[in-house]
Amino acid sequence: xxxxxxxxxxxxxxxxxxxxxxxxxxxxxxxxxxxxxxxxxxxxxxxxxxxxxxxxxxxxxxxxxxxxxxxxxxxxxxxxxxxxxxxxxxxxxxxxxxxxxxxxxxxxxxxxxxxxxxxxxxxxxxxxxxxxxxxxxxxxxxxxxxxxxxxxxxxx
Numbered sequence: 001x002x003x004x005x006x007x008x009x010x011x012x013x014x015x016x017x018x019x020x021x022x023x024x025x026x027x028x029x030x031x032x033x034x035x036x037x038x039x040x041x042x043x044x045x046x047x048x049x050x051x052x053x054x055x056x057x058x059x060x061x062x063x064x065x066x067x068x069x070x071x072x073x074x075x076x077x078x079x080x081x082x083x084x085x086x087x088x089x090x091x092x093x094x095x096x097x098x099x100x101x102x103x104x105x106x107x108x109x110x111x112x113x114x115x116x117x118x119x120x121x122x123x124x125x126x127x128x129x130x131x132x133x134x135x136x137x138x139x140x141x142x143x144x145x146x147x148x149x150x151x152x153x154x155x156x
Contacts, residue, residue: 003091006074006142008149010087012156014080017088020152021046037144038068046088048074048145050137071098072137074145088145092138102130 010017024039036051051068076090109123 003093005089005091006076006145008088008145009085009153010149010156011084011153012086013083014078014086016156017078017086017152020155024148037141037148044077044079046076046078046090048076048141050141050144072134072141074141092141094134098134105130 012020018041021039021041024037038049038051040047040049049068071094073093074090075093076088078086078088080086105126106123109126
């Protein structure tokens, strides 16, 4: 399966972008459902994560304490076109935890299928839910990165 590569363009130099990325840290630690963007920067490699207490698939009104939700992260690298333009190129990566449960779900689904055809709905619902959660988390993270990109481009 091929990963989709995303590119975010910034109207600033690589050094200015790194300074702005270093400013991305968790500010709101209250119990609101507000989601914050968190970035870890090591050399040219960056990792965007969500800091939130609202996870897809949870009952509405039920909030866990604020935590870094790093099962779905955006990993990329910083590149520079010239002194006034830089960009981030990367893709989403799932954690081993998510991959393990997807494989476990598929194995259990095939076991149910071999037992009886009446349980064919179980694997379909499981796979649909896993795909839905992955898309929601990826879209939330993409939206936060795009807002950051727009903020930096308006600043410089």
